[in-house]
Amino acid sequence: MIGIECRALTKKFMKGETTITPLDSLDLVIEPGSFLALMGPSGSGKTTLLNLIAGIDRPTSGELLVDGLDIAHLSRSRLARWRAEKVGYIFQLYHLVPVLTAYENVELPLLIHPLSRKERHARVQRALELAGIADRHDHYPRQLSGGQEQRVAIARAIVADPPLLLADEPTGDLDRESSTAILKLLRKLSEDLGKTLLVVTHDIATTDYAQATLHLEKGRLVTEPGEEQRHA
């Protein structure tokens, strides 16, 4: 399990001559093994925070400790290796590789690691079964429904057994029935596998499945002044 600690975390960027601050001195502690929903209006900094925690982006200032490691100062190649080992990322639009089958998409993160073909096969099978999509393993993304594609994406996110799962609007492109199934699956993964799970969402239903919900507004957590947020 993995914990996350943000101290005065700030992200700024320039848009034309205007400085945009999607995250503004954010203080936050996420306990290991927790399942949190991160909500807020568009532009409140949800995806920015998720990308910083995933090591996809770098903060302008402040500290970001993931499992005690300050990832903001890792080199690009070390960050890639760290992501391969620690992070599973689930996208709103699944982002499956269209020329690979469901099985091969799920296998993709394992090819980075020195595993035997047999071991890879066992892990991919298990991930597909956990995600409830094993029967579609030889289908290409174009042959799957949105809900099925998201299950494959979830299997891909968990196949390397990363302790941290990050999901950006995982139900944003799904119908209600598929959304519910995906949310149940995410909660099951959190409970059964002990993953730390942070889900960015606009979907209020997500809060029913998460252990806690964080609200961001203008780059800050909506909370009492001066009080550090500690969650789950």
Next chain:
Amino acid sequence: MRGLPFDYATRNLGRSPGRLAGALVGSTLVTLLVIASASFIRGMGASLDPPAGNSNVIFLGAGSEESVERSEIRMQAADVVGTISGLRTRLGQPFISPEVHIGLAVRTDPAVPEGRLTPLRGVRPSAFLVHSEVQITEGRAPVAGANELLVGGLVSGQLGVPDARLGLGEVLHIDGREWRIVGRMRAPRTVIDAEIWIPLTDLQVIAQRDNLSCVIATLVPGEADITDAEILAAQRLDLELAVMTESEYYATLSRFYAPVRAMVLATALLVALGGILGGLNTMVAAFASRVREVGTLQVIGYPRRAIILSFLQESWIISSCGALVAGALGWAVLDGVAVRFSMGAFGLIVDAPVLAIGVGAGLGLGLLGALPPTIHCLRLPVGQALKS
């Protein structure tokens, strides 16, 4: 840390069959052009290189050192050259070849008003001693006064007719008369391969001249050298002779045609540059549609070098296929094809070095065409790439 599977690169090729076909055709054409250019330069260079170990000297008219066709020397020169000690002989026959070189219109069909300018060489039988690279492959040498010809291997290309049209017994029309082909000769990779040989006196009659273009003699290395020939030329000022080794003569010709080779090379480079730009355009379009996928791969944990390598694999698969097809086509279609230049011809040479240059250039184009768009594609921050 391992890279992306090779399957990923190969399957991506099938994403857009039209684009794949375009890239394949482009790669093949560019490689083929490089092979054609290299074979042109190599063929022209080889035809202007005298055979290895050549110890021939050429006596020409003073002031005509750069063109044997313009040279005129007296008939008497052949006898004078025979006085050099150290000339090669066989059974008492000295290796001296008095020759007339002239370009004349040769017609395969008398109904055609204009023939094609073709190099003719008037020779005596001793020419076969001096030009040891010449081999009669069919028939025999022509006999004087019988309207007979000996035809080189590239003459068909020169005349623009199938080689079978120049078989033994076939007739060519020169100076309004019929001339029968009695022999075929080969002198691969020399200018002689594009020539028609005719008895010396017959050609003098056609050309209405009673002099020679040159006298070529073979020296015995160690017994005579160019200095002996120069001394002779200097002593016989009345003959107005210039002398040079055959190697020097062809080196002069080679220098004369250097701008042509440079132009061919420049054309090939320009087309190759066009090929690179075309390749860049194709690859930019192919990779631009996958920016989000590249972002995803980076999020999964693939380092940039793994993605670059995979993209280069894709490009190299295409350029390798193009290079192989072009290599096979070049070898099958271009090798030996006669190319007319000035009033002669030479054969394109598609050999191992030419193929290596062509295939190497094709693969290089694959690399140059793919690297910038790959880097461009990866330059985008991952977060932005995911939103692409």
